[in-house]
Amino acid sequence: MLDALSERLQNTFRRLGSSGRIGEQELDEALREVRIALLEADVNFKVVRDFIARVREKGLGQEVLTSITPGQQVISIVHDELVRTLGGEDAPLLKPDSGPIKILIVGTKGSGKTTLAGRLALRLKNEGHRPLLVSTDFERVAASEQLQVLAKSIDVPCYVEAKEAPAVDVAKRALAEAKKQNVTAIIVDTVGAVALDDDTADGLAALADEVDPTEVLIVVDAMSGQEAVTIAKEFHEAIEGTGIVVTKVDSDSRGGAVLSVREVTGLPIKLITTGERLEALEDFHPERFASRVLGMGDVVTLVEKAKASLGSRSVEDMTKRMRSGQFDLEDFLGQMEQVKSMGPLGGLLDMLPGASGIKKQLGGVEFNDGFFSQSEAIVRSMTLQERRNPEILNGSRRRRIARGSGTTPQDVNRLLNQFKDARKLMQAMTSGKGAGGIMRMLGM
Numbered sequence: 001m002l003d004a005l006s007e008r009l010q011n012t013f014r015r016l017g018s019s020g021r022i023g024e025q026e027l028d029e030a031l032r033e034v035r036i037a038l039l040e041a042d043v044n045f046k047v048v049r050d051f052i053a054r055v056r057e058k059g060l061g062q063e064v065l066t067s068i069t070p071g072q073q074v075i076s077i078v079h080d081e082l083v084r085t086l087g088g089e090d091a092p093l094l095k096p097d098s099g100p101i102k103i104l105i106v107g108t109k110g111s112g113k114t115t116l117a118g119r120l121a122l123r124l125k126n127e128g129h130r131p132l133l134v135s136t137d138f139e140r141v142a143a144s145e146q147l148q149v150l151a152k153s154i155d156v157p158c159y160v161e162a163k164e165a166p167a168v169d170v171a172k173r174a175l176a177e178a179k180k181q182n183v184t185a186i187i188v189d190t191v192g193a194v195a196l197d198d199d200t201a202d203g204l205a206a207l208a209d210e211v212d213p214t215e216v217l218i219v220v221d222a223m224s225g226q227e228a229v230t231i232a233k234e235f236h237e238a239i240e241g242t243g244i245v246v247t248k249v250d251s252d253s254r255g256g257a258v259l260s261v262r263e264v265t266g267l268p269i270k271l272i273t274t275g276e277r278l279e280a281l282e283d284f285h286p287e288r289f290a291s292r293v294l295g296m297g298d299v300v301t302l303v304e305k306a307k308a309s310l311g312s313r314s315v316e317d318m319t320k321r322m323r324s325g326q327f328d329l330e331d332f333l334g335q336m337e338q339v340k341s342m343g344p345l346g347g348l349l350d351m352l353p354g355a356s357g358i359k360k361q362l363g364g365v366e367f368n369d370g371f372f373s374q375s376e377a378i379v380r381s382m383t384l385q386e387r388r389n390p391e392i393l394n395g396s397r398r399r400r401i402a403r404g405s406g407t408t409p410q411d412v413n414r415l416l417n418q419f420k421d422a423r424k425l426m427q428a429m430t431s432g433k434g435a436g437g438i439m440r441m442l443g444m
């Protein structure tokens with residue numbers, strides 16, 4: 001997602017970066033491009049209008065700092081205003097003062113509610129809670145079955161009723177059951193609405209009254225664009241949501257929903273989901289997401305993902321080695337398996353600064369498991385000394401390694417070059433101070 005928007009913005013800023021001074025005219029020219037880029041990404045036009053106005057005002061009002069170029073200054077204003085558009089602060093899930101956490105999930109059909117219920121149950125369980133999943137969806141027989149299957153796969157109890165009954169009644173009995181089972185988190189899945197008519201709105205309001213939730217999450221499908229944002233607003237007006245969850249952020253939607261939904265609904269985005277696997281649930285961080293949009297990458301999320309799958313000691317180690325440029329092919333090999341377990345590589349790459357540029361540079365090389373097994377085979381054909389210090393590999397060794405790994409000398413050379421680039425990138429990423437460091441690295 002967001003590749004097109006990211007790329008356009010980067011192009012615009014690259015042009016700015018080369019000019020010595022930015023006057024009103026240059027600023028307006030740049031902002032015109034930013035506006036087009038946002039509109040093409042399907043961002044709500046009012047959100048775009050306000051955004052551009054804020055950036056312009058700040059841009060004109062600001063003294064030009066001597067330490068950075070005017071281009072960098074504009075980027076930093078755009079970044080800050082993007083963060084603001086996305087909600088500014090992180091908005092964690094609410095915790096009740098006493099009693100169980102109660103989460104009510106609402107949204108349109110097919111937006112990912114039932115899957116989200118499963119994801120939340122899994123997360124809460126991993127945090128030490130005893131969750132109970134509740135289905136109030138009778139529209140299809142398969143609806144409650146789907147939740148039951150999910151519940152079973154993560155070994156969490158699930159409350160469903162075989163006979164159709166009003167959602168309010170089901171919820172009442174589910175809450176009683178929750179008390180008996182001494183659960184600490186209740187997650188209520190609801191029937192999806194295509195549009196929010198009065199009946200549906202009343203039904204949901206009654207359900208919310210009964211459940212008295214700590215959190216009403218309105219699910220927005222990133223793939224349905226502005227339409228989903230409008231419906232989210234209607235849901236909020238009907239039952240007062242507490243937060244937004246944007247699903248399918250992994251899809252190649254243009255990003256308009258994520259960038260608009262906070263301003264249009266006034267509700268914070270709390271979570272995003274980025275894949276079909278239950279684990280693909282992320283806390284939403286406006287700051288990091290803005291960096292992702294601007295192609296500065298999302299190094300923090302990347303490091304957190306790595307932490308989750310590597311254990312923090314090896315991450316610290318690795319980061320230290322990356323920073324000092326000591327990361328060698330032996331480390332590379334050691335991490336390969338674990339990197340594979342971090343999820344689809346395309347997604348990981350999107351979090352890196354300038355990812356679209358990197359992807360292009362890599363040209364024909366597919367960053368998939370095939371790429372990994374080939375790389376692994378090549379590294380395994382080297383001696384330990386060579387892995388520690390790839391610079392010593394001469395032409396004849398490279399040919400032997402190619403033969404040993406069933407690849408060609410070109411493959412070996414390409415891997416070594418990529419590794420060299422990656423090591424540079426890692427060093428810059430880990431030693432830079434936040435966005436500033438990353439921008440410096442990108443030469444912006």
Ligand code: GDP
Pocket residue numbers: 107108109110111112113114115116192247248249250251273274275276280
């Ligand atoms: P509901 O009708 O709102 O309950 O939606 P479901 O939870 O049944 O999900 C509808 C479809 O969207 C299913 O095929 C899910 O696997 C898929 N889905 C949900 N979340 C995501 C996501 O973050 N990424 C992707 N790619 N698919 C998702």
Ligand code: MG
Pocket residue numbers: 113114115137143189190192
């Ligand atoms: Mg469902």
